[in-house]
Amino acid sequence: MNTPTLDETACWRALQQRDAAQDGRFVYGVRTTGVYCRPSCASRLPKRDNVRFYADAQAAEGDGLRPCKRCRPRDDAGAREAQRIAEVCRHIEAHAHEKLTLAALAQRAHLSPFHFQRRFKAIVGLSPREYAEACRLQALRRELRAAPTVSDAIYGAGYGSGSRVYEKIDTRLGMTPAEYRAGGHGVAISYAGGDTPLGRVLIGATDRGICFLQFGDDDAALQAELAAEYPAARLTPMDAAQQALFDDWMHALGEHLAGRRPQLGLPVHTRGTAFQLEVWKYLQTIPYGELRSYAEVAQALGRPNAVRAVARACASNGVALLIPCHRVIRGDGQLAGYRWGLPRKRVLIDLERAHRERA
Known part of the structure; x- marks a missing residue:
């Protein structure tokens, strides 16, 4: 079936002109030969009545056509x-x-809208709406620091309603807009530590989810890391009422590290730039036991030149395992850096591969 968003008159004109600039924007199929080609293909111009236009190779092959061996439209x-x-x-x-x-x-x-929605999310890791919200969130951060009032910042960042911001965007800021503007004063983060096969872990959480999960050698150093990451927040040890929830989280971590729970499924409450959120969202789509290079992540996000920025986003991740930055390595197969030490990264990679092979 032809894709409704294609302008067939313009496509036919591009085909007549062998316009290479249109390669990748559509392909054309010839019913009499059962072959589909790029617009710039040097093969003989077919009759218009025998031509159909498709948004991509997948659509053409779905209609029973095979790729041209001359112009190789799938390459x-x-x-x-x-x-x-x-x-x-x-x-x-x-x-x-x-x-x-x-x-x-x-x-x-x-x-087509359907195909675009599906491919955008597959490549970027976010839906178009989520990506736009992440961009508005980045603008809101800038506006909150510069605008005279919170309301000015909200409307200046493109939000049409202040209530919508307070209902939804505070879960991405890690705090309400007013709290963010005040430097995080009043935001409550409770924390607790425990033992894992990877050493001591400290978990910090707001009322919306886990905002800090890091490994270390002692609680004092980990608490200092938490204070450095959230300098204006109100940090308190988890009280007895929260102990059962913390125990559930620790049990889930133990099951995950034992290979019995590939998907942790714990609530995450991260803060970051639009690009960091984009990278972190993609990392969560990497299957258990698989690896990607920094370059592959950048390519998947549609930013092939942002390899170093991807590496920085991985290094900035403050929620180990829940955002699996350990699944990203260098293109030459070397582990490269890991915020919690290369030995832990190697253990995690080997553990996941071993349990995936046995599954």
Whole structure:
């Protein structure tokens, strides 16, 4: 079936002109040969009545066509698609304060809304709406530090309603906008430590989820790390009423480290820039027991030149295991850095691979 977002008149014109600039934006199929090609293919121009246009190779093959051996329309199709999605990301970043519809974004990518939604999330790790919210959140952080009032900051960042911000965005800031503007004063984080096969662990949590999960050699050093990460928050040891919840979390960690619980499924409450949230969200999609290189993560996010930024985002992760940055290594297979030490990273990788092979 032809994709409704394609302008067939423009596609036919591009095909007549063998316009290489349109490669990756659509392919055309010829019913009489059962083959599909790039717009720039040097094969003989088919009759218009025999031509159908498709948004991508997948759609053409779904219609029973096979790729042309001359122009190889499947080669680097993934890279071209990632580039189109990356261009949409840049558009969202530049217009995050505006109302962006799925249909309009899909049209920019020359994909149907359904296919665009699915491919955007697969490549970026966030839905288009989630990515736009992350961009607005980054703008809100800047506005909260610079605008005269909280209301000015909210509307300046593109939010049409203050109540919407307080209902939803505070879970991404780690605090309400007013608290963030005040430097985090009044935000309550309770913490407790325990023993794991990887050494001591300290877990810190707000009322919305775990915001700190780090390994170390002693509680004092870990508490200092927590205070450094949340300098203006109110830090208190977990009280007796929270002990049962903490015990559940520790049990889940133990099961995970024993290979009996691949998906931890614990509530996470992170703060970060739009790019960090984008990276962390993608890391959570890497299957248990599998690895990705920093370059592969950058490519998957549609930012092939952001390898170092990906590495920095991994190093900034403050929630070990829940955001599995240990599953990212260098392209040459070396482990590279890990915030909690390379020996722990090696143990985690070996443990996951061993249990995945036995599963």
